[in-house]
Amino acid sequence: xxxxxxxxxxxxxxxxxxxxxxxxxxxxxxxxxxxxxxxxxxxxxxxxxxxxxxxxxxxxxxxxxxxxxxxxxxxxxxxxxxxxxxxxxxxxxxxxxxxxxxxxxxxxxxxxxxxxxxxxxxxxxxxxxxxxxxxxxxxxxxxxxxxxxxxxxxxxxxxxxxx
Amino acid sequence: xxxxxxxxxxxxxxxxxxxxxxxxxxxxxxx
Numbered sequence: 686x687x688x689x690x691x692x693x694x695x696x697x698x699x700x701x702x703x704x705x706x707x708x709x710x711x712x713x714x715x716x717x718x719x720x721x722x723x724x725x726x727x728x729x730x731x732x733x734x735x736x737x738x739x740x741x742x743x744x745x746x747x748x749x750x751x752x753x754x755x756x757x758x759x760x761x762x763x764x765x766x767x768x769x770x771x772x773x774x775x776x777x778x779x780x781x782x783x784x785x786x787x788x789x790x791x792x793x794x795x796x797x798x799x800x801x802x803x804x805x806x807x808x809x810x811x812x813x814x815x816x817x818x819x820x821x822x823x824x825x826x827x828x829x830x831x832x833x834x835x836x837x838x839x840x841x842x843x844x845x846x847x848x
Numbered sequence: 849x850x851x852x853x854x855x856x857x858x859x860x861x862x863x864x865x866x867x868x869x870x871x872x873x874x875x876x877x878x879x
Contacts, residue, residue, distance in 0.1 A: 722877045764877060771879040836870050843874025 689807060696804050697738045700754070703797055704733030707761075725764055729757045733797075741804055751824060754801040759833045761794045763840050798829060 708730030715723040732753060740750030765787040774785035782788070805824055821827035854860065 720878070722879065725877070767877065768879045836866075839867050839870040840874035843871035844877070845874075847871070847875035 693742075693804065693807055696800050696807070697741050699800050700741070700797055701734060701738050703793070703800075704730055704737075707794070708734065722764070725760065729761055732757060741801075744808070747805075747808060748824075751801050751805055755798050755829055755832075758794055758798040758801075759829075759836050762791045762833070763837050765791050765794070766837075767840075767844070802826070 707726065711723070711726035711730070715726065717723045717727060737750050737754050737757075740746035740753070769786040769788070774781035802824070817825070819825060821831055854863075
């Protein structure tokens with residue numbers, strides 16, 4: 686097995702472990718029967734366990750996996766942030782904002798975005814290749830940033846305007 | 849791909865669908 690294949694397997698295994706852990710935690714804390722919105726982590730977990738790892742493995746489906754992976758990170762981050770917004774800690778201190786919100790959960794989820802980016806670099810850039818230098822273009826972090834901001838804005842507008 | 853190419857190539861359909869979906873999701877999700 687080449688080093689590249691080994692590293693690829695490790696990264697995909699990391700994504701799989703995060704998806705499994707996330708699914709179990711969400712099932713424990715947010716059963717679907719209690720709130721229909723709790724189906725979102727179930728769908729995300731099913732993609733993250735059964736579809737996305739396999740899609741990362743094959744070059745033909747790699748880019749779809751990369752985009753889906755990141756989009757589920759954005760979806761999870763936004764919905765978890767929404768949860769904390771609706772259930773804020775009291776008092777609203779800096780300590781509580783760090784320790785008593787979904788911030789750590791979001792940070793754990795965001796690791797999947799960087800794992801996906803590592804997979805892409807491994808797959809499409811030979812070792813030693815410089816970065817593309819494109820700011821805000823696919824598949825850079827800037828591209829993810831603008832999409833995360835845009836999706837968050839649209840979601841927030843939906844929550845605020847359409848009651 | 850820049851924004852103009854994006855919209856000429858047909859990807860605008862996906863973006864419109866995504867905007868509609870996330871707008872609806874913001875409305876539908878009740879915490």
